[in-house]
Structure formats: C-alpha cells, structure tokens
Amino acid sequence: MTATIEPETDPAVTVDLATVGVRELNAELHAPTSRHYEVRHPQGAHAVAAGVDIDLTVDIRGHVGYYAAGMNDGGVITVHGNAGTGVAENMMSGVVRVTGDASQSAGATAHGGLLVIEGSASMRCGISMKGVDIVVGRDIGPMSAFMAQAGRLVVCGDAGASLGDSIYEARIYVRGAVGSLGADCVEKEIRDEHLAELAELLAASGIDADPADFRRYGSARRLYHFTSGNDY
C-alpha cells in the first residue's frame, strides 16, 4: 500500500491506480485506515471499490470498468466519470453515484441503497433488482428492470424497449417515452403516495424534476402462477 495522506489540500487518503493495483486498493478499503478515500487514474479498471462494508466515502476520479462499487454495504461511493457493466451490482446499502453514463446491468440484483446515474444507463439497468432504488438523470436502454423483484427505478428521460419484462414487483417511474413494455409490465395509476416517494427519491438524488411529470409502471401479476393450458 502506498497510500499517502495529503492533509493540506485534501483530507482524504489518495490512492493512485497508476501505481497501486486494484487488489491493494480494495484490501485497504476492507480494513480502512481512513473514512475518506480518493482514487485517481482508474483507467477503466474492473471492481474498483468493490466490497466496501462500512460508511466510507470514496471518490473515484475518472472512468471505471466492470463491477465498480459492487456489493457496496454502507459506502458513499462516487464515480466522477462513466461506469462499466454492473456498477453497484448486488449493493446492500449506501449510495453509489455516477456523474457520467453507466454501461449495462447497472444495479443488477441490488438489495438496497441508492444508485444515482446522472447521465444515461444502457441496457438491462436494474435487472433483477431486489430492493435498490435507482435514479437515472437521462435515458435507460432496452430490457431494463427485467425480472425486477423489489425497489424503485426512476428515469428522468426515456426508457428503451421491453421495459420491466417479467417484472414481479418494483415500481418504475419514467418521465419520457417508453420504447415498449415487456411481458406483464403495465402502466399504473399514480396516487399521492407515489408522488411523495418520487419527490423523496429525486431529492435524495439531487435531481431537479417535478414528480407530476412522471408515469408509473409495474407488474400486472399475471405471471406469478403457472396457468395450466395457457396459450402464451
């Protein structure tokens, strides 16, 4: 570990991935000697800040590769750039923020916490989400919220084709157009409690949008049970 403390300009411990490996970074984050880390030169590396399990603050300056902040459990992790496939996959709690765009399967299977993507997310955003809240500043790609089980997905732009295919539960809010709805995903009425939770999620994300502009989608619950003799 070659982490250095720079108290005068930055109270955080700085780890430069140009000189230190991701394994060393993550080992430090799993047995931390500070509460605040700054990571430089990620250059698209995989699994940056994966497995954080206490309330550390981690600022990553640059684009990251696959599985950044994966399994996060309490960390406040910000990617100041774009994220590759599976950012915050299987998050349990905490906050992961991406200031740019996210690749496929953002927040996949995540159980809790808040994932904020200020730009757009590509395909399969929130696939099999199990309780996480995901707020996307712009658009999401096709096949998002596939088999979503619990949690909330808020999209301030458009959603691609087959949104919410085979969704169990989870509530989806989209401000823009929806390419198409997947099997068993339907539009639902927005009631006061939905406007209230949307307002809370937008405020927590720091995104300025009017809850009244969104439409709500969710499960028609027709695929919960096998229907003998069904014809689809």
Place this chain on the structure above:
Amino acid sequence: MCGIVGLHLRDPELYPQLGRLLETMLCQMGDRGPDSAGVAVYGDHRRVPVGHAAVSLLPGTISAGDLAQAVRNALPGAPEPVVTEAGVTTVVAAPVEAEVLLAAVRGSLPHATVIGFGTDLAVYKGIGHPRELAGTYDLTDAQGWQGLGHTRMATESAVTPQGCHPFSVGPDQCLVHNGSFANHATIRRELRAAGHVFDSENDSEVGARFVADRLAQGEDLEKALRLLCERFDGFYTLLVTSADGFAVVRDAIACKPAIIAETDRWVAMASEYRALAELPGVERARLYEPEPERVYAWTREGVTA
C-alpha cells in the same frame, strides 16, 4: 469472452503512431482473450509499399526463402517481392495487381492458408498471449491509417492460427467477432453451395464470407451488416473494415460489450473502455455504446451513418 479493438485515424499526423496505439489497446484486452490474437493494419508501407499489392498467409513449413522463390517463379519478370516474416504469418508484397499476386501465391503455395489480401492490408495471426504476439508482429513500429485487433478466448472451434481473427476473405476486408453464431452451419452450407471455399470451421469466418459476398455484389458495409443481422442468429459484436470503411454492429440482445469513442482525430472501438483509456485526447472524446442492431459506419471521408 474475446476482446475487440479498432482504430480509424482521421488525422494523418497520427499515422506513424498507429501501431503503438493499437498495441496498447490490444494488450489491455489480453485478459479477455489470452489464447491467440490477430491484427490487421491498413497503410503500413513497410509491409505493403506504395504501388504494391500484398497477400498475408500462413505458409506452414515452407521457409521464407523458398516462399520468395516460389513467388518469383510465379511472377516472371516482376520486381523482387517484399517478404516479411512475423511468427507463423508471412506477408508477401509485389508491384502487381492484387488478384494477380493472390493467384500466384495460391498457385505456387497450394498448402498455405491465405489470411488476407489487397492493396493496403497486412494481416497477422498467431497463437499465444496477445502481449507476446504484438512483439512478434512488430506492432509498435507499424504505421497506417486504420487497424484492428482481436484477442481470442476460443469457445466453439480449435485454437489454431487459422481460427484466429480477423477473418479477411475479400480484398482489403476484415471482420472481428465477439460472440457466437448459432446458425453458422446452415449459412456455411449455403455459401459453399454458391462456390465459397472456407479455411476453417470457425463460425466467425461464415460471417466474414457472408459480408464479402454482399460487398462483391456491390452493397456497402452498412447494407451488408444490416443483411447479416437479418440472416444470422446468435451473439455478436462485430467490427468490420474495408478499403475505406470502419463499421460496428451488435445483435438484438447486445450482451457482448462494445464502446465507441470519437474525436476529430480518430474513431476507436473496443470491447471495454480500458482499451481506449490511453488514446490521445480520450478525455474529450464522445463516448457511447452502440445500440442493438444499429449499424455504425465511417469512411475515410466522414461518417455515413
């Protein structure tokens, strides 16, 4: 898995650096495909001098001297051929028409496998780790206006030089593939029935032969790739290049990764961002992921789609 990298230079000042940039990109994708790697370079005058055509081949056990003599014998009166050995690959260039050189090589070296031909193209294939192969190909010193590479993790056919990408089966054309085609046997039978000859059992070669067939019928890269999307089942992210073009397409499910970066000086495509991270000016590039079943194509003049 498998990794793809491609670089199409817009700024001629970067041409001398093409090989060095491409090598960095290729080595970043080593983890995605450590069993073999192939590279194609367009415009490398060390290998293909101006006014020459070139054939890239896997000559087998023939020595470079015997190979040069065979080409001399097949092209009586032609100036001395330029022969470059790079591992199991040999590139032969001569100041004749590409079809003439191709026929001469095929006629005099019937057991060699042709892995690329044209007036601007050198193709290299080999087995081993991409980092070592980049040295074997002397990629660092390659120059040119366009290049692509593939790191292979074989899934459906053997690890051989012949099974290595890129597949280059039409003049100055190349195709690299991440994924697997499901109906390649059916399409291979159809293409064989139409007279196409295959060099390997590799599914990606079927894609390359299909594209070459459409280009030979006068269609452009964009149209050929749209037809490929209609005809092929399976998983694919493809990068396809021609004498003046560079195109990317992904299947409808798009589970094989791809990222494109564009600046005024270059267009680059790779499986992952880390392959692009060292390109000059990448911090100001427009970065995006290609959408499913949409063809993205560029030519040396500019964007066409």
